[in-house]
Amino acid sequence: MTLKKNLSVFFIFSFIVLGTHNANSQTVIYDSISKQKVALIDVRKTYERVIDKGYASIEMFEYLGNYYYKDKDFQKSKLYFDMLFKKYKLSQISKKSIDLYKTL
Template structure:
């Protein structure tokens, strides 16, 4: 057997197990397996905001992801992150593509920012 043929046979046998180990560890951070208390069935819980943020960080983006993250962070009272994602949403897409709910929430966040600046100017 030639040396280059031996290399081709050894490489997949080492590479693929390491690849599966790495991917299994990587995806485990965004989801967890839980058991239902009544039926004792297993289900997977996925952290959607964390997953969307990783996808956006890699350069992929969509109207739905920005919309979801802006609304999610507004509901959990993280107005800075909410405004960040709404800013990205309004910068990349036209108002006709954005839901009315998101437009209303974005306007509320802008008004809250203006009132905070006004109050800080009084102090």
């Protein structure tokens, strides 16, 4: 992997781990079988916070664009797809995201 990709992965992992401490983006429940705590992390909120702080990746923009498209929030979907297509080359973006963007 390239240095740029390694840094992206590092930042994504770091902010996901740091984001688990925010009560707004996670819910703690107890597993019914093992009776251990399990944290349910809201990936959407975590990715949005990471992007707001200036860190981003293709995967984050695609995830958010696809998430909001499926949720029928086409305005937010277009927002994240616009960011994706402005920042990255067409050859780097998945065919699914390209197809969804064309429908907006």
